[in-house]
Amino acid sequence: MADVIKKATRESYGEALAELGDKYENLYVLDADLAAATKTGIFKKKFPDRFFDCGIAEANMMGVAAGMATTGKIPFASTFAMFASGRAFEIVRNSIGYPHLNVKIGATHAGISVGEDGATHQCNEDIALMRTIPGMTIINPADDVETKAAVEAAILHNGPVYMRFGRLAVPVFNDKSTYKFELGKGIQLRSGKDVTIIATGLMVAEAIEAGKALAEQGIEADVINIHTIKPIDSELIVKSAAKTGLVVTVEEHSIIGGLGSAVSEVLCEKQPTKVIRIGVNDVFGHSGPAVQLLKEFGLSAENIIGTVKAAVAAK
Amino acid sequence: MDATIKKQLEITACKVRLGILEGVFNAKSGHPGGSLSIADLLTYLYFCRMNVYPNSPDEPQRDRLVLSKGHTAPALYSVLAEKGFFDKSELKNLRHIGALLQGHPCISIPGVDMSSGSLGQGISAACGMALSAKISSDTYKVYTILGDGEIQEGQVWEAAMFAAHYQLDNLVAIVDNNGLQIDGRVKDVMSPYPIKEKFEAFGWHAIEIEAHDFDNLEKAFNEAECISSQPVVIIQKSIKGKGVSFMEDNVSWHGAAPNAEQYEQAVAELNARLKELEG
Numbered sequence: 265m266a267d268v269i270k271k272a273t274r275e276s277y278g279e280a281l282a283e284l285g286d287k288y289e290n291l292y293v294l295d296a297d298l299a300a301a302t303k304t305g306i307f308k309k310k311f312p313d314r315f316f317d318c319g320i321a322e323a324n325m326m327g328v329a330a331g332m333a334t335t336g337k338i339p340f341a342s343t344f345a346m347f348a349s350g351r352a353f354e355i356v357r358n359s360i361g362y363p364h365l366n367v368k369i370g371a372t373h374a375g376i377s378v379g380e381d382g383a384t385h386q387c388n389e390d391i392a393l394m395r396t397i398p399g400m401t402i403i404n405p406a407d408d409v410e411t412k413a414a415v416e417a418a419i420l421h422n423g424p425v426y427m428r429f430g431r432l433a434v435p436v437f438n439d440k441s442t443y444k445f446e447l448g449k450g451i452q453l454r455s456g457k458d459v460t461i462i463a464t465g466l467m468v469a470e471a472i473e474a475g476k477a478l479a480e481q482g483i484e485a486d487v488i489n490i491h492t493i494k495p496i497d498s499e500l501i502v503k504s505a506a507k508t509g510l511v512v513t514v515e516e517h518s519i520i521g522g523l524g525s526a527v528s529e530v531l532c533e534k535q536p537t538k539v540i541r542i543g544v545n546d547v548f549g550h551s552g553p554a555v556q557l558l559k560e561f562g563l564s565a566e567n568i569i570g571t572v573k574a575a576v577a578a579k
Numbered sequence: 580m581d582a583t584i585k586k587q588l589e590i591t592a593c594k595v596r597l598g599i600l601e602g603v604f605n606a607k608s609g610h611p612g613g614s615l616s617i618a619d620l621l622t623y624l625y626f627c628r629m630n631v632y633p634n635s636p637d638e639p640q641r642d643r644l645v646l647s648k649g650h651t652a653p654a655l656y657s658v659l660a661e662k663g664f665f666d667k668s669e670l671k672n673l674r675h676i677g678a679l680l681q682g683h684p685c686i687s688i689p690g691v692d693m694s695s696g697s698l699g700q701g702i703s704a705a706c707g708m709a710l711s712a713k714i715s716s717d718t719y720k721v722y723t724i725l726g727d728g729e730i731q732e733g734q735v736w737e738a739a740m741f742a743a744h745y746q747l748d749n750l751v752a753i754v755d756n757n758g759l760q761i762d763g764r765v766k767d768v769m770s771p772y773p774i775k776e777k778f779e780a781f782g783w784h785a786i787e788i789e790a791h792d793f794d795n796l797e798k799a800f801n802e803a804e805c806i807s808s809q810p811v812v813i814i815q816k817s818i819k820g821k822g823v824s825f826m827e828d829n830v831s832w833h834g835a836a837p838n839a840e841q842y843e844q845a846v847a848e849l850n851a852r853l854k855e856l857e858g
Binding site for chain 2: 325326327328
């Protein structure tokens with residue numbers, strides 16, 4: 265694994281905007297004084313006339329994006345996940361969601377892996393909040409390749425999209441030459457009969473690692489990457505749950521309202537199955553290096569392996 | 580302003596007021612006070628100032644209006660109906676199940692440029708439209724109407740900063756300074772005064788006028804037209820409930836519908852005024 269390239273999905277997001285800026289002349293980028301951190305600065309450098317800093321005023325930025333979208337432009341509004349989904353929630357709901365405007369929200373620094381900045385900036389609630397807005401599409405890509413494909417898919421989709429990116433550099437495991445992104449479709453990464461592991465975002469790499477290790481120990485897992493949390497791929501989830509009879513969800517987000525909840529909602533109505541949710545357990549985070557925090561909060565291959573083994577043994 | 584044009588505007592504004600009351604009365608709810616205080620302003624904008632196309636409401640080069648004080652939708656709907664964006668018979672269905680006309684402005688209604696109603700948000704959308712026009716060198720204008728209570732919302736000042744920073748001289752905001760909000764007099768609830776100086780400090784060109792006078796409106800919007808590199812705010816000192824004697828400057832008519840007897844009286848007053856004008 266020594267030669268695996270690592271890159272933060274926020275970096276991939278900034279690069280994607282800059283790359284796609286040539287192809288999509290209608291693409292504009294707004295930021296709230298965080299261009300250096302959200303990496304929209306990469307776009308700004310290439311297209312200074314199509315980048316607008318809104319200052320530290322996220323509520324207004326979302327409204328400005330909405331207004332621009334009414335005139336046919338495709339604005340990407342970027343800031344940290346905490347401010348995009350939290351502070352600006354009601355503007356996203358009423359000025360973007362209700363009129364179903366073609367605004368793309370690029371939310372970086374999601375989850376506990378923000379690290380040293382601590383609890384105020386570690387947003388573990390954004391998926392839950394955004395899921396409640398009718399018509400909102402939510403994408404949580406897992407690596408560089410997926411992020412770049414997702415950004416283009418968001419441009420091609422007519423309607424509001426919330427995209428979630430991380431600060432921490434993570435392995436690039438998808439192969440650009442063969443990868444295909446389909447909005448609303450999960451990706452089966454491994455097949456097995458004993459358990460279904462459904463992961464999203466930065467946790468997909470951990471789930472892949474766990475799947476391999478479990479196989480060596482005689483447990484065959486279905487490993488599924490759900491990059492689009494809304495609309496969710498019910499068909500794939502139901503099919504896998506029917507086969508394995510046991511589901512473990514893994515997300516760098518609160519266990520309340522995110523992937524675990526979305527999967528549970530699907531299964532309790534269509535294919536009642538035991539679901540174990542791995543995520544942030546209804547607690548605030550704290551400061552520390554990202555990798556250590558992920559381990560501490562159980563967001564690791566190690567914890568997935570332990571959880572799956574215990575659950576399979578109890579089957 | 581030409582006397583004939585002025586008289587015609589006064590007649591139209593009177594009809595707009597009748598439409599407001601028809602909507603609110605039949606809905607048994609809604610916000611008549613703040614709707615009546617902007618009836619003249621909206622009549623002036625839609626019949627004298629704005630390039631709009633009732634038969635092609637989404638025409639890309641149209642002027643735009645965002646009713647940031649969205650609860651006064653009955654006034655906007657009444658003007659749009661008067662202008663021919665949709666049939667006047669829709670007004671009596673305001674707020675009813677299945678109706679075209681929602682309680683607050685909704686972008687799917689012909690002639691409505693932006694959904695609004697949660698206070699403080701409309702001005703940001705108006706900024707986005709004005710910025711878009713600048714980017715594309717389009718010449719359309721963007722208007723947004725705010726309440727004087729509404730400017731207590733912090734987002735309004737984020738937007739005010741933005742508009743001045745990007746020199747949105749194609750944007751005109753109008754603050755409807757009727758002095759009343761739900762809990763009482765604006766100055767007693769949470770004073771936004773001085774309004775003019777606040778906007779000026781944020782880099783806007785500010786104009787104060789007495790409302791309900793088409794000459795004043797014409798003068799103010801002509802002045803706004805001449806301002807470059809700065810957004811313009813027109814603060815119109817208005818009377819809440821204007822045109823219906825018992826509703827004027829009375830806070831209890833912020834968000835209450837008249838009963839049958841009150842409705843009859845209001846309609847009688849407005850019809851008398853109409854007769855006088857048309858006479």
